[in-house]
Amino acid sequence: MRTISPGVLVKKEVAESVKRKLIEANALNSELRPKAVNDYVIFPIKEESVEFVKRMGLKVVYEEFEYRHKVKTYKEIVDVPDHLRKYLPTSYDQIGDIVLIKIPNELREYARNIGEAILKTYKSVKSVYWDLGVKGLYRVRKLIHLAGERRTETIHREYGMRFKVDISKVYVSPRLAEEHKKFSEYVSEGDVVFDMFSGYGPFSIFAARKGAFVYATDINPYAIHYLYESARLNKVQDNVLAFVSDCRKISQSLKADHVVMNFPHHSIDFLEHALKTIRDRGIIHMYV
Known part of the structure; x- marks a missing residue:
């Protein structure tokens, strides 16, 4: 699992001393692995420490880093305030390679963050939509795109059977x-x-x-x-x-x-x- 994060670019010969300074300043992002690029090392740092690190005279870059451990759930990486984490949905529907998730009112402004976290966490997911419920004569879901590919057609599988569906045009429930x-x-x-x-x-x-x-x-x-x-x-x-x-x-x-x-x-x-x-x-x- 990878993610984009700010990092400090330093030459290898000073890497250890810079690392110690970042740890002392509580600026090092220990959830991500540092990466080597030619004669340089890039240490991942916390987003809130970017300005402080710049004042230290270090060069800040944005790079793709690997997580140190395998992420098991999107909740581990989603960017929402700590006091709102208790509202994060624990379930959602996956239809083919598309996820439909209901977002509680408390997290509406972080809906796209939730979609991006789901997309990063689960390799089988290519699109994430906010499910606003079933509407209209045909009983289809009202959807808002949150992350990934902007398409609603997919192949849904049940017990070895394949179903071609468009989740914006027909009602589908894997349950x-x-x-x-x-x-x-x-x-x-x-x-x-x-x-x-x-x-x-x-x-x-x-x-x-x-x-x-x-x-x-x-x-x-x-x-x-x-x-x-x-x-x-x-x-x-x-x-x-x-x-x-x-x-x-x-x-x-x-x-x-x-x-x-x-x-x-x-x-x-x-x-x-x-x-x-x-x-x-x-x-x-x-x-x-």
């Missing part, structure tokens, strides 16, 4: 991965599945992978687009037929062994349509 897998355990080859609120298609793709044929609907056209993208990625495109549609418009024309209702807080409102679709001894999987 539901276990539910997607658990649902597929009820599905057998040859079953018919009706995914009433498919989103980007995790329930649909898991079922199709088991050999079921899936009808999927969602009113969000981006969701159906990414469902088909993921069906191709997982080589189940022949087992999926998806519609940009209100599920109620086609429920009466289908008969299914499994009906998936993943529309939190509203699934119950559509139960009568699921009952018209389900076959005898079929299963309705309702998430409320």
Whole structure:
């Protein structure tokens, strides 16, 4: 793990004496490793000691230094005042190589510092976004870019399955991965599945992978687009037929062994349509 920090550039023959002076002045940044460049040594110093060190007549430069120990969490390196560290988020969602994190009000002005610290700490992360919650008809997250690449499309993985998603256009929660897998355990080859609120298609793709044929609907056209993208990625495109549609418009024309209702807080409102679709001894999987 590396970071940019101020440092003192000195010739090797005087390096030890300068180091002692920096330690005495409590200016040396002991968390970072000094580095050698040709006939010089660069000692990392604390940001708040820069002006003091300049008054000592030493040359200050900004360089990339390695940390002495492996950083395990972004909290170890994030730049926020000590009295606010207790508010640092302990969890976040990683979708592919993108992190979504909720920032408490107490840390709003340090949001970008948090994003940069996450980016530096975890090699698998390429972008960090501030998650402001789910908004609008399509239930997608409102996002603010904090650090890294300015893109919202990525490949999300669950139990060996790959999903192409755009987190600004479809709702994705890696916390539901276990539910997607658990649902597929009820599905057998040859079953018919009706995914009433498919989103980007995790329930649909898991079922199709088991050999079921899936009808999927969602009113969000981006969701159906990414469902088909993921069906191709997982080589189940022949087992999926998806519609940009209100599920109620086609429920009466289908008969299914499994009906998936993943529309939190509203699934119950559509139960009568699921009952018209389900076959005898079929299963309705309702998430409320």
